[in-house]
Amino acid sequence: GQQLNQSPQSMFIQEGEDVSMNCTSSSIFNTWLWYKQDPGEGPVLLIALYKAGELTSNGRLTAQFGITRKDSFLNISASIPSDVGIYFCAGQPWGNKLVFGAGTILRVKS
Amino acid sequence: NAGVTQTPKFQVLKTGQSMTLQCAQDMNHEYMSWYRQDPGMGLRLIHYSVGAGITDQGEVPNGYNVSRSTTEDFPLRLLSAAPSQTSVYFCASSAGLEQFFGPGTRLTVL
Numbered sequence: 001g002q003q004l005n006q007s008p009q010s011m012f013i014q015e016g017e018d019v020s021m022n023c024t025s026s027s028i029f030n031t032w033l034w035y036k037q038d039p040g041e042g043p044v045l046l047i048a049l050y051k052a053g054e055l056t057s058n059g060r061l062t063a064q065f066g067i068t069r070k071d072s073f074l075n076i077s078a079s080i081p082s083d084v085g086i087y088f089c090a091g092q093p094w095g096n097k098l099v100f101g102a103g104t105i106l107r108v109k110s
Numbered sequence: 111n112a113g114v115t116q117t118p119k120f121q122v123l124k125t126g127q128s129m130t131l132q133c134a135q136d137m138n139h140e141y142m143s144w145y146r147q148d149p150g151m152g153l154r155l156i157h158y159s160v161g162a163g164i165t166d167q168g169e170v171p172n173g174y175n176v177s178r179s180t181t182e183d184f185p186l187r188l189l190s191a192a193p194s195q196t197s198v199y200f201c202a203s204s205a206g207l208e209q210f211f212g213p214g215t216r217l218t219v220l
Contacts, residue, residue, distance in 0.1 A: 048207060
């Protein structure tokens with residue numbers, strides 16, 4: 001089946017730092033989505049990307065749909081403690097089906 | 111609107127027992143799906159439905175059954191629970207590209 005490689009697997013953040021994570025695929029996707037999951041909750045959609053090359057922002061979050069349609073990245077600027085959680089990329093090859101990456105765990109550096 | 115609701119929130123089963131995980135949505139969405147979430151593996155699609163009376167298999171369907179008799183409900187049945195089915199289960203619904211997730215059911219099979 002289709003697989004997404006998401007990196008890094010985990011990272012520690014210090015308040016105020018910028019954070020980057022990305023996803024790559026061996027297949028072309030028509031849509032890229034980025035979700036965040038808080039502990040004990042289901043994933044919540046952060047950003048949806050529909051066109052190759054598209055750059056979209058949602059507050060401090062910025063995501064891009066790669067030109068090759070096989071990758072996407074998510075940046076978080078000036079991180080704050082409530083940014084901790086698990087971030088998932090998801091690709092949508094067709095219809096409503098989603099293929100998820102393994103997730104990037106964001107933790108606070110102590 | 112309650113969105114997507116799932117019951118129970120936690121469940122412990124013995125090997126061989128059967129049970130049904132409940133999922134309901136009040137958004138009149140046609141598309142509903144079930145995922146399982148395991149550490150380091152993201153979310154994997156178990157079964158999905160594009161409307162009442164129509165279901166299909168996802169990536170990891172073995173050991174699970176679904177039915178969709180109404181638009182609102184999409185229960186997931188474990189026929190004979192196995193320790194490999196210990197996981198967190200999420201139900202989701204969508205009308206378009208954005209999938210809305212329920213809060214999850216944490217299942218442990220002993």
